[in-house]
Amino acid sequence: MRALKASICAAIAALALSLSFGAPSHAEHDEAGTLTLQMKQLYRAGKYTEALPLAQKSLTLREKEFGPDDAALAMPLNDLGTIHYNLGQYAVAEPLYKRALAIRERTLGPDHPELAMVLNNLGDLYRAEQRYAEAEPLLKRSIAISEKSLGPNDPSIVLALSNLGAVYSNQGRYDRAEPLFKRGLAVLEKARGPDDPEATVLMSNLADAYIHRRRYAEAERLLKRAMAVTEKAFGPDHPDVAQALNNLAALYGRQGRNAEAERLYKRSVAAMEKSLGPDHPDLAYVLQNLAALYKDQGRYADAQQVLKRSMAIRAKTRPI
Template identity: 35%
Template sequence: MSVSEGLLGAVAEVVDEHGLSGTGELTGLLAVGAEAGEGAEAVALALLTLGIRARDERDYARAGWLFELASEATVGMGDVQLWVRARALLGGLYRAQGRYDEAEEVLRAALAAAEDASAVPGSVRIDVCNELGILFKYTGKFDEAKSFYERALTLLEGNSVSDQRAAASLHHNLSGLAHSRGDFAAAVEPGRRAIATRERALGPDHVEVALDKAALAPVLIELGELDEAETLLTEALAVIEETYGPEHYETGVALGNLAALAYRREDYVRAEELFGRCLRLKEQALGPGHPELAVTLNNLAVLAGRNGDPDRARSLWQRAVTILVASVESGHPLLGTVQRGLESLGPGATA
C-alpha cells in the first residue's frame, strides 16, 4: 500500500505542530487521516515513511518518535505486520545510534510477534532477522549473527527485484561478518555474490552496488589483492560521492578503506590523512562516542605509534577502549586489539 503525498504532507504538518512533545499527536493524526478519507493503516504508513526519511537525514530523534507513533497507531488497529515493521525500523535505528541493548530488546520482541502471527510475510521477518544479524555482528556475538543471516536467507521466496536486493544484502552482511571474525578467505565468496546479485537487480552503476564493492575491498586488501581492491574502491567512491556528496557517512567509510589500502602500500602519510577524514565524517554522522569510530581510532593510533608519537597513540587507544567497553562483548576482537595496543605503550597506558 502506497501513501499519497497529500496525506504525507498533512501528517507532517501535525507532527511539526506538536514537535517531539509526545502528547495528543496520535489523535490529531488519525483525525487528519479521516478527513482525507484514510484510515489508521494509511496514517501508520505515512508515519513510517516520514520516519525513514528522517532516519536517512540522520535526524534520529525525529525518526525514533515517528516510529514509536506508528507502533502506537498499529496497536489500535490490531495490525501485527505493520507493528513488526515499525519495531524493526525502531530497532535498526537504535542499532545505528549504538544503543545496542535497546535495539536487541526491540528486535527480539518484533521477531517473537512475527513468529506468532502467520499474517506477517517473509519479507518482514527477513528484515528483522537481518537487523538482529547486524546488531550481533557489532556486539561480537558472531555465531548468533550468522544464524540470523542464514535464517533470513531461508525465508527468501522468489526472484523478484526486492528478493534479489534482500539476498544481496544478506550476502554482503555474511561477508562483513567473516571479515569481522578475521576469516578473510571466507568473506570473498559472499562478497562477490552480493555484487553480482545486486548488479542483476539494479544495474552496475547503482549506489548499492558501489557499497557492496566498497565492503569487499578491505577483504581483498587483507588478502593482498591490492590492485583489485583499488579498482573496486575507485569505482565505488565515484558513485558514492555523486549520490551522497563528499561529506556523507558512506563517503567516510570508503575513504577509510582507501586509507587501509594506502597503509598496506606503506604510504603512511596518505593513510593518516585519509583515516583522519574518515574519522571526521563518521563523527559528524554518528557522534563522538559511537562504537563504529573505534576501528578508525585504532588505525590512527597504530599510525601515531609508527610515527613516534606515543602520547597521541595512547589518547586514541584510550578513547577506543572507553567506547567499546560500554557497547560490545568482553571478547570482541576489536576490543582485544585496542587493549593490546594500549598495553604495548607501557606504564600509564590503562583505560
C-alpha cells in the same frame, strides 16, 4: 564496525552491515512494526544493546503471525542477525542470516536484488571470523546481483564492494583491495556528496592501503577527514568514532609518533567501552594495537597488562 588485521595491527573497519531500512512488509502501525521502527532508531544511534530486545520481540510476533518460513520473516531475521553481529555475537548471527537468505531465495529466486543485502551481511560475518574462502564468493555474488538489477553506480553496491575489499586487505592483497575502495568511495561521493558518514569507512580502508605503500600523508588526510565526518554525524561516543580514533592512532604509531598514538588509542578504548561494552571483539583489536605500541617502546609491563585483557575478550567471543 568490524576489525581488519593488518601488518601494523590496525583495526580497519569493514563497511557497516545492511539493516533493512525500507518499510516493513506488514503495517508499520501494528506492534511488531512499531517495535521495528524503534529498533532502527536505536541501531542508527549505535545503541545495539538497547535495540536487541526490540528486534527479538518483533521477530517473535512475526513468527506467530505468519509462521516460521514466510517471506515476511526475512527482514526481521536479517535485522536481528545484524544487531547480534554488531555486538560481536557471530555464532548467533550466522544462523539468522542463513535462515533469512534461504527464505529470500525460495520466495524471490536466486537473483532478486533483495538477496544482495543478506549475502553481503553473511559474507562480512565470515570475513570477521577470517573465513575468507567462504566470504569472497558471497560478496562477489552480492555485487553481481546489485550490478545487474540496479546498475554499477547505485550506492547500495558500496557495502559489498567495501567488504570484499576488506577480505583482500585482511589477506594482504592490497593491489586487489585498493580499486574496490576507490570505486566505492567514488560512487558514494557522486550520489551523496563528500561528507556522507557511510563513506568514512571507505576512507579508512583506502588509507590502510596507502599505509602499506608508505603513502603516509595521503593516509593521514583521509583518516582525519573520516574522523571529522563521523564525529559530526554521530557524536563523540559512537562506535564508528572509536574505530576512526584507532585507525589514526595506528598510523601515528607506524610513524613513531608514540605520544599521539597512545592518546588516540586510549580515547578509542574509552569510546568503545561506553558504546559497545567491555567484551566486544573490536575492543580486543584496539587493545592489541595499544599493547603493540607499548612493546615497541620497551614498556613491557604495560604491554602485558593490556594484551592480557585483549586475549580475555577474544576467549569470550571466539567462534566455537
